[in-house]
Amino acid sequence: MSKLNVADLRRNYTKGGLLEEDMPDNPVRLFESWVKQAVDSEALEPNAMTLATVKPLGQPNVRNVLLKGINEESIQFFTNYASTKAMELDSNPSVSVAFWWPELERQVRIFGVAEKLSDDQNEEYFKSRPRNSQIGAWASDQSSPIENRVELEKKFREIETKFEGKEIPKPDDWGGYAIQIEEIEFWQGRPGRLHDRIHCNKINGQWKIQRLQP
Ligand SMILES: Cc1cc2nc3c(=O)[nH]c(=O)nc-3n(C[C@H](O)[C@H](O)[C@H](O)COP(=O)(O)O)c2cc1C
Numbered sequence: 001m002s003k004l005n006v007a008d009l010r011r012n013y014t015k016g017g018l019l020e021e022d023m024p025d026n027p028v029r030l031f032e033s034w035v036k037q038a039v040d041s042e043a044l045e046p047n048a049m050t051l052a053t054v055k056p057l058g059q060p061n062v063r064n065v066l067l068k069g070i071n072e073e074s075i076q077f078f079t080n081y082a083s084t085k086a087m088e089l090d091s092n093p094s095v096s097v098a099f100w101w102p103e104l105e106r107q108v109r110i111f112g113v114a115e116k117l118s119d120d121q122n123e124e125y126f127k128s129r130p131r132n133s134q135i136g137a138w139a140s141d142q143s144s145p146i147e148n149r150v151e152l153e154k155k156f157r158e159i160e161t162k163f164e165g166k167e168i169p170k171p172d173d174w175g176g177y178a179i180q181i182e183e184i185e186f187w188q189g190r191p192g193r194l195h196d197r198i199h200c201n202k203i204n205g206q207w208k209i210q211r212l213q214p
Contacts, residue, residue: 013105013189018196023209027184027200031108032070034101034186041103052096053075053088061088067099068125068176075110076117076177077126080142089114095148095179105189114177122175134168135159 023028040044047067052060056196063085069076075097079085089095097110137152139156148154181202188196195214200207 012191015187015189017190018186018188018198020198020209020211023198026072026073027207028181030186031184034106034108038104040099042164043101043103046101050098053085054092054094055088056091074178074180076176076178081173081175083142097179105188109185110179110181111183112179112181114179117176117178123170124176125176126170131168137174138171
């Protein structure tokens with residue numbers, strides 16, 4: 001194996017800072033503006049987030065999903081309700097999420113509890129998806145094994161034919177979650193590893209804001 005010296009890879013962060021006085025009353029507003037700045041920075045997938053769930057025996061399980069909505073109290077994503085992550089959320093709805101925007105030298109971590117969205121919310125978002133993604137939602141029993149790629153493409157074509165010329169309905173097992181935000185932490189890279197970390201904890205509806213050492 002060729003020798004790759006990852007230990008010597010390091011970058012000095014100089015793009016910005018985050019002070020306590022920059023925090024709005026609701027820290028989720030700052031999160032929203034950081035997402036907007038990530039979009040404006042032309043990051044490749046500015047709304048990609050690493051989502052950790054908990055397996056039945058307590059081990060963590062992470063994967064990336066796409067952020068699809070933000071409101072005052074929650075963030076939303078969509079998936080398959082029969083997938084591994086959904087099974088894990090059925091038994092333990094606690095989640096942790098991380099965003100990393102290298103272009104802005106920023107990280108955000110969110111801790112919270114995931115709740116299924118309503119049928120109306122799921123229908124509304126499903127309707128807005130490109131047709132190919134709608135067909136894909138029918139064709140994929142997400143997280144279940146399949147014999148090979150050919151079988152998967154065959155399923156896709158069968159669904160395509162079945163719904164030809166018709167609107168594609170939302171599959172029953174497809175939908176979203178709202179993660180009710182309990183904690184949110186902002187990280188801004190700074191020179192000399194003296195990064196800014198502002199941790200916000202929602203206690204009885206009030207945000208407690210603390211600076212943490214980097
Ligand atoms: C950038 C990126 C975005 C993704 N977005 C989603 C998403 O929004 N929803 C989803 O179900 N899977 C998404 N995936 C696939 C998941 O990472 C994962 O493979 C899939 O959801 C199955 O996870 P599970 O078996 O833990 O349920 C995305 C993958 C990547 C790399």
